[in-house]
Amino acid sequence: MIFPEGVAFCSFTVVVTSNVPGSYLNDTTNFEDQNNIDTSQTNAELTVLDDNSNVDIEILKSVFPQEASIGDQVTFQITATNLGTTEATDITILDVFPNGMNFVSASTSIGLFDDVTFIWSIDVLSSNQSETLTVVAQISSSTALLNTALLSSLNxxxxxxxxNRDDAEVTIDDCIYITDGLSPNNDGLNDTFHIECIEEFPDNNLKIYNRYGVQIYGSxxxxxxxxxxxxTGLTRTSNALPVGVYFYILDLKTGDEPRTGWLYLNY
Structure with a gap:
């Protein structure tokens, strides 16, 4: 053992490989190549106990409904079961809450749930005992909707x-709705070309063409x-375009085919 210059002590970890209960002494006789290090006072005793426990914590997670719209509420249920033959104690389960949702409420069949750390604490689970944590959330985004629950610690x-872990994911239904026209006359109604839910797809690309196939707008x-x-295009101008039918191509950059269609411009 060699200490780097300026280091007066160190700590290290060992793996216990003995399967025989008893006391095991680690003292100076276990050190080699001490390089002027005095280990005469080194003394640590490890007691290996016979562990008769048989604990197996199963974590299951589900969500209802599995398909929802932005603004909807969904309910996650986490079930913790001790499949072992002896009781489990001091159990903590972590709910990895997704960024695409807002927390609404939580309730447990047993134990305590911390809505800041999202840790569910259970004192005891007997053999074959199952308990549940129910979390209600509101969808706030079309992405980051995977919710994972995992066993964090156990005595x-x-x-x-x-x-020891399970997850459930919410799928957003097709919230995109494209209006078929606009009338920019400052009356507060349909003054712009409106696409419902477009803010949930910030990588989107929109192109609009006139009836001659010339692109007149891009974003x-x-x-x-x-x-x-x-x-854009030859018709680029600060003046309003003429009344008529225009063609659009909307690419949401999701990997799906772009959406296409016609819209009518009127005043």
């Missing part, structure tokens, strides 16, 4: 760590502000 060894991150004026 006893968990015999199967493959069932990345379109924000419902086209008022019938051209910003």
């Amino acid at each position: 006893e060894p968990d015999r199967d760590d493959t069932n 990345n991150n379109y924000q419902n502000n086209w008022d019938g004026r051209a910003n």
